[in-house]
Amino acid sequence: MPAGRCSQPGHGPINDHPFGPAEDQPDEALRPWSERAHAGQLEPEGDHDQWLILAGRGFGKTQAGAEWLAEQVLAHGKMRIALISATVEEARDVMVLGATGIMTIRPDVLEKWVPSRGEIHFVGGSIGKLFSGANPERLRGFQFHLAWCDELAKWRKAEATWDNLQFALRLGERPKALITTTPSASPILADILAARNTATTRGTTFDNPHLGAVFVRKMKDKYGATHKGKVELYGELPPPPGALWTPEMIAESREGEPDGTAMESVAIGVDPPARDGTCGIVVCGRDVAGNYHVLDDHSIAASSPKIWSSKVADAARSNQDRLEDGRSVQIVAEGNQGGSMVRDVILQHEGDDLSVGLVHAAVNKSARAEPIAILFERGKVRMHRSFPELERQLCGLIAGGGYEGPGSSPDRADAMVWALTKLSDTGTRRRVGPGIRSFDDPPD
Numbered sequence: 001m002p003a004g005r006c007s008q009p010g011h012g013p014i015n016d017h018p019f020g021p022a023e024d025q026p027d028e029a030l031r032p033w034s035e036r037a038h039a040g041q042l043e044p045e046g047d048h049d050q051w052l053i054l055a056g057r058g059f060g061k062t063q064a065g066a067e068w069l070a071e072q073v074l075a076h077g078k079m080r081i082a083l084i085s086a087t088v089e090e091a092r093d094v095m096v097l098g099a100t101g102i103m104t105i106r107p108d109v110l111e112k113w114v115p116s117r118g119e120i121h122f123v124g125g126s127i128g129k130l131f132s133g134a135n136p137e138r139l140r141g142f143q144f145h146l147a148w149c150d151e152l153a154k155w156r157k158a159e160a161t162w163d164n165l166q167f168a169l170r171l172g173e174r175p176k177a178l179i180t181t182t183p184s185a186s187p188i189l190a191d192i193l194a195a196r197n198t199a200t201t202r203g204t205t206f207d208n209p210h211l212g213a214v215f216v217r218k219m220k221d222k223y224g225a226t227h228k229g230k231v232e233l234y235g236e237l238p239p240p241p242g243a244l245w246t247p248e249m250i251a252e253s254r255e256g257e258p259d260g261t262a263m264e265s266v267a268i269g270v271d272p273p274a275r276d277g278t279c280g281i282v283v284c285g286r287d288v289a290g291n292y293h294v295l296d297d298h299s300i301a302a303s304s305p306k307i308w309s310s311k312v313a314d315a316a317r318s319n320q321d322r323l324e325d326g327r328s329v330q331i332v333a334e335g336n337q338g339g340s341m342v343r344d345v346i347l348q349h350e351g352d353d354l355s356v357g358l359v360h361a362a363v364n365k366s367a368r369a370e371p372i373a374i375l376f377e378r379g380k381v382r383m384h385r386s387f388p389e390l391e392r393q394l395c396g397l398i399a400g401g402g403y404e405g406p407g408s409s410p411d412r413a414d415a416m417v418w419a420l421t422k423l424s425d426t427g428t429r430r431r432v433g434p435g436i437r438s439f440d441d442p443p444d
Contacts (some may be wrong), residue, residue: 002444011278041162043068043178048199050177050194056235058211061180063100065148068178069128070106072146078125078143080171084133084161086154088118091130095122095150096120136160142168146288147177152192153184162188183237186222187404190396195405197437205233213375239395244373250391255382256263261273263322266295268315270333270346271411271418272308277301279308280415282390283315285322286423292381294420295319297390301413305345312346316354328355332422334414335360365410366397368416373397375424390416 034042041064043051051068053061063141064326085091095101096113102120103113107431113122113345118130131138133155147165155161160426169175179192190312192198206216223229230236230247237247263285270279296314300308302439316329376379383391389406393413396405403410 002122008443015220015298019093019144022357024157033071036352037064037067037232038207038209040064040201041067042201044199044201046199049175049197050179050192050195050199052179052181052198052200053203054181054193054200054235054237055207056205056231056233057182058205058208058215059203059235060208061182062094062098062150064178065095065150065178065311066100066102066105069102069148069251070109072176073109073122073124073126076145076172079127079173080130080139080140081126081128081145082142082144082147082165083120083128083150084131084147084152084155084165086133086156087148089132090131091132091150092118093204095148096130100279101356127314131161133158133161136164136166140169143171144168145171145175147175149177149179150181152179152181153189154181158186159188162192176355183231184237185238185240185404190404198398202235206234237392237395237406240398240400242369242400243404244369244397244399245391245394246375247391247395249373249376250383250394252379253381253383254386255384257384261287262324263293264320265327265330265417266319266421267330267332267422268312268319269415269417269422271409271414272334273411274409279303279311280411280412280413281312281315282310282415282419283319284416284419284423285319290380292420292423294381294383294387294390294416296384297324297387297412299389299415309346309348313354314384330422331356332418333358334418357422359422364401364415365414366399366403368421369394370399371424372417374421375420381420387412 038060040053040055040338044336053064055061069081083091083095085095092115092225096103098104101112109122111123113120120128122128129142132151134157136157139161147169149165163178169177183189193200205219218232219229223233225421227238227248229326230407233240236247264287266283266285267280269280269284273279278299278301281300282294283296283298285295287293296315298311300311312331316331319329331346331354331355333346343358346354346356372381390412393405393407393410394416396403397410398415400403
């Protein structure tokens with residue numbers, strides 16, 4: 001059935017609410033999308049192959065996807081497009097026909113909807129075809145310029161569907177995918193989030209300024225402090241089963257900015273990068289009462305030894321005034337990757353006024369993190385401010401071994417573990433944790 005054209009490119013509801021714009025804003029929907037989108041709904045600038053919108057329910061993910069697709073069609077002409085949801089029916093009912101689907105909010109870019117073929121035809125000759133995240137083999141034989149993947153976290157065969165889509169995204173100079181989803185503990189979602197070619201925007205239910213006050217109050221009162229609320233409203237990735245840290249544990253440990261209280265000891269954990277990965281650099285302290293503090297995260301991605309060693313030195317010198325009696329900030333660097341090279345790089349580039357020691361791991365990252373997780377459970381560690389990347393990695397460390405967080409390695413989390421392990425060592429034990437040798441122990 002042909003869809004009527006609309007003379008206003010932005011015509012349609014302005015959020016996920018089925019009743020459209022508020023009555024006191026009748027002209028709001030006529031404004032260009034770039035002027036009325038809220039933070040996180042517009043594609044970031046830069047060089048990327050996929051854009052991930054990871055946000056709570058009601059944020060406006062579907063509208064952002066429909067508006068993005070419409071603008072791509074208008075800008076690039078004849079294209080082949082995959083629209084994928086958990087089922088073909090959901091792709092039809094939400095992405096195409098829904099209250100903020102493409103046919104509802106952007107009829108100006110449509111030629112016709114062909115339900116018998118699961119196809120939507122756009123002006124200029126572009127064709128979008130519907131697929132299911134439960135049937136990855138259906139993507140074989142197709143090829144696309146663009147893909148819009150909605151609620152990927154719900155797909156029954158997410159990994160296989162995503163893999164088949166990658167083989168099919170091969171048309172044009174720069175094929176691109178948009179993923180709009182509420183988070184889950186899906187490994188493929190964690191991989192997409194950590195990929196270098198992914199641009200990510202985040203948001204919460206409460207970022208949508210058009211939601212009703214009663215709904216907002218009800219959601220905050222009933223779910224705001226719950227695990228379900230953190231995922232469904234605040235768009236936080238849930239920890240996998242058996243995680244050493246949970247969002248609740250981290251939230252309970254959180255404090256505001258450090259108040260200037262003098263520290264008895266300050267240590268900076270350094271997890272050197274493997275090849276061109278991230279160098280974990282996390283600053284921790286112990287106060288005179290024997291409590292521990294995560295003070296800052298200076299981790300830096302894809303940098304040369306000169307750059308990351310300079311970052312370590314800057315962190316050490318900027319935290320020196322936290323200590324009294326002339327004591328030095330201790331830099332604790334993992335020696336397994338490159339051995340003494342880590343210490344040599346720091347001292348060579350930054351001078352010998354720094355105190356640098358090596359630690360050597362005999363067990364995996366998760367096992368040596370377990371004693372530190374116990375300190376958190378006992379309420380002995382305070383995290384100052386929010387450290388999103390570090391916190392996501394902590395929630396990916398699994399009791400008994402393994403890592404299921406973003407990226408291939410928990411570099412920031414490991415740096416924090418090294419620093420807190422050093423600070424929790426009384427100096428009377430040979431080992432400061434399971435499988436961790438202290439400063440003065442030589443490697444095997």
